[in-house]
Amino acid sequence: MTSEDHAGLPLSGYPALQEAVGQLNQSPGPRTVPGRTIPVPRSVSAAFGRTIALPYRDSEWKLDPPDAAGWRQAVADLAVTTAGMVEQIRERLGVTVTEGVVAGVPVFEVAPAAMRQQHQGRLLVNTHGGGYVFNPGRASLLEAVVIAANCGIKVVAVDYRMPPDHPFPAALDDAFAVWKAVVESHSPGSVGLCGGSAGGGLALATTLRAKQEGVPLPAALAIQTPWADLEEVGDSFRTNEWLDNILVSYRAAPQRAARLYANSHDLSDPFLSPLRGDLSGFPPTMLLSGTRDLFLSLTVLVHRKLRRAGVPAELHLVEGAAHFHYFINPFADESQDVFAEMAGFLDRHLTG
Amino acid sequence: MTSEDHAGLPLSGYPALQEAVGQLNQSPGPRTVPGRTIPVPRSVSAAFGRTIALPYRDSEWKLDPPDAAGWRQAVADLAVTTAGMVEQIRERLGVTVTEGVVAGVPVFEVAPAAMRQQHQGRLLVNTHGGGYVFNPGRASLLEAVVIAANCGIKVVAVDYRMPPDHPFPAALDDAFAVWKAVVESHSPGSVGLCGGSAGGGLALATTLRAKQEGVPLPAALAIQTPWADLEEVGDSFRTNEWLDNILVSYRAAPQRAARLYANSHDLSDPFLSPLRGDLSGFPPTMLLSGTRDLFLSLTVLVHRKLRRAGVPAELHLVEGAAHFHYFINPFADESQDVFAEMAGFLDRHLTG
Numbered sequence: 187m188t189s190e191d192h193a194g195l196p197l198s199g200y201p202a203l204q205e206a207v208g209q210l211n212q213s214p215g216p217r218t219v220p221g222r223t224i225p226v227p228r229s230v231s232a233a234f235g236r237t238i239a240l241p242y243r244d245s246e247w248k249l250d251p252p253d254a255a256g257w258r259q260a261v262a263d264l265a266v267t268t269a270g271m272v273e274q275i276r277e278r279l280g281v282t283v284t285e286g287v288v289a290g291v292p293v294f295e296v297a298p299a300a301m302r303q304q305h306q307g308r309l310l311v312n313t314h315g316g317g318y319v320f321n322p323g324r325a326s327l328l329e330a331v332v333i334a335a336n337c338g339i340k341v342v343a344v345d346y347r348m349p350p351d352h353p354f355p356a357a358l359d360d361a362f363a364v365w366k367a368v369v370e371s372h373s374p375g376s377v378g379l380c381g382g383s384a385g386g387g388l389a390l391a392t393t394l395r396a397k398q399e400g401v402p403l404p405a406a407l408a409i410q411t412p413w414a415d416l417e418e419v420g421d422s423f424r425t426n427e428w429l430d431n432i433l434v435s436y437r438a439a440p441q442r443a444a445r446l447y448a449n450s451h452d453l454s455d456p457f458l459s460p461l462r463g464d465l466s467g468f469p470p471t472m473l474l475s476g477t478r479d480l481f482l483s484l485t486v487l488v489h490r491k492l493r494r495a496g497v498p499a500e501l502h503l504v505e506g507a508a509h510f511h512y513f514i515n516p517f518a519d520e521s522q523d524v525f526a527e528m529a530g531f532l533d534r535h536l537t538g
Numbered sequence: 539m540t541s542e543d544h545a546g547l548p549l550s551g552y553p554a555l556q557e558a559v560g561q562l563n564q565s566p567g568p569r570t571v572p573g574r575t576i577p578v579p580r581s582v583s584a585a586f587g588r589t590i591a592l593p594y595r596d597s598e599w600k601l602d603p604p605d606a607a608g609w610r611q612a613v614a615d616l617a618v619t620t621a622g623m624v625e626q627i628r629e630r631l632g633v634t635v636t637e638g639v640v641a642g643v644p645v646f647e648v649a650p651a652a653m654r655q656q657h658q659g660r661l662l663v664n665t666h667g668g669g670y671v672f673n674p675g676r677a678s679l680l681e682a683v684v685i686a687a688n689c690g691i692k693v694v695a696v697d698y699r700m701p702p703d704h705p706f707p708a709a710l711d712d713a714f715a716v717w718k719a720v721v722e723s724h725s726p727g728s729v730g731l732c733g734g735s736a737g738g739g740l741a742l743a744t745t746l747r748a749k750q751e752g753v754p755l756p757a758a759l760a761i762q763t764p765w766a767d768l769e770e771v772g773d774s775f776r777t778n779e780w781l782d783n784i785l786v787s788y789r790a791a792p793q794r795a796a797r798l799y800a801n802s803h804d805l806s807d808p809f810l811s812p813l814r815g816d817l818s819g820f821p822p823t824m825l826l827s828g829t830r831d832l833f834l835s836l837t838v839l840v841h842r843k844l845r846r847a848g849v850p851a852e853l854h855l856v857e858g859a860a861h862f863h864y865f866i867n868p869f870a871d872e873s874q875d876v877f878a879e880m881a882g883f884l885d886r887h888l889t890g
Binding site: 221 | 552556559560563564565566567568569570571572573574575576577578579580581582588590591592593594596600771772773774776777778779780781783786787789790829830834835838839841842845846852853854855856857858875879
């Protein structure tokens, strides 16, 4: 492929390309799209553009460990890098992190430098992302640190068990145990739940579980680009394949992580794929994704299903953003914009 | 290009493709994406999938008339086809259409078979899509007919003047004249404004103009995939190029239509590119687009700018939808879902 937009197609410029692609799309059916080199958009800030421009990270998207020992090693290696990045962001934001245990589950209490007055005594529980496999320990804290600082609220981050040693339903059991303990010691309306990617799926599954077991639901759900279905349901798995520089391709590491987590359990189980669940009665929900995100469709599908169920759900997208770009670069204007949105959402819906 | 995902890249299956694309994305910069054949997603209904599967329409996306006479002919030819499609949908929905004139501008009054009780006396003004060039006369009525029927409200569709004979600002002058006359004869709060594509840009520009001239603003704005900037600002102009089977490529007919409409006027003028305007004080706004829409980014950018300005704006996306799919196939489940959303939006915000 050259630096032009023509891989496998005429190299003589746009008119020939137009003709060739037009020929390939003259019948009903799949869409044939030429190879392309897509510029960093002019519609984002320079800082956010640098995140969009990042190369693929081969240590992550292509990961294919041969066995459980290989997974343990890969997870441990990546955790060192990620924990280092989290620590830099934590320090810059002045957030404090305290280790704790809730209902027998290890957690981190993440407190902002400046607590918003109205959030005194309130709490946000966080289930972190990382494909249900990555980000144990302090590597789990990226979302909690960024959200605590930007929303001025204390976050309890759940360091839930993960495969290969603890596949499904260990993560859900841990998240639910923490949630249950938190709502027993806080007034209704004062506690929310947040999570992104696998943590977004887990937050939705935890809410389904709370509903099933008659435990109070969160007063608000802040969900980022949720892995709400493990069966590769969603058009953006293909349309944004290779465009999303974080996840890159579902057919690589994500699919393997899904299998490892599910551990032969039926992937259509709503506790694994909460998009299949009954979402009626869910609390106000804020959904966040980006136009280049491999999980854009999942985010959209969850939003529509919530709305059809009568849930006041809001969808917010970041221009040009691939998976988790706003967490990876939380200081860019685009990220600050959507975290201000999240702060407003929590202000409106946490009332207890 | 074969039916596999490999144009110009190894044909030996996913592992080789993964390796090759990975090699091409090892440095910061533009994103290199291989040629692909992208299936109709499994995440949509069969009926909506048939719209996603439609071939490109060569009579529209590639249009490149040599002169004004060529444009007039192309517009007239397409109007016959479109008016025929509109008439079929109108008949099926039982909507009635009456010709009229408001403030010297030709309009159509579009009345639903079943008016919602609370919308008696209310009105929605519509500025139709079509690149500011297409869909004169009854060809303009697709959106008005679909919205009137699905929202149970009377729509006044503006048959505004268009190039080549009447470039900018004729369309805006006409839309604004109708708007001004309508708000003089209706109570505040009882009239909304809606528009899609070029009509979405025009509805936003009309609201900016009303603000500038001290005329009452709409009580609600229902905007579908707005052409809110004529300078090709937005990542989806490239990421969804060739994927959107309606607009296909901005570098073809859309860009030519933009030039024809602007008629050498500065494209950054907010009345041409309302994304550049001051959107503060805008009324509650519902924005609608689809994940395959060439104008997805424009929709997202308008949403974010409205939110930053403190406007209660809502974003709704249709999974897999390219430009205007929900209007082209208004009977599919996905379309019915978002038109029900629009009906709820109007119920909430039209109060006078």
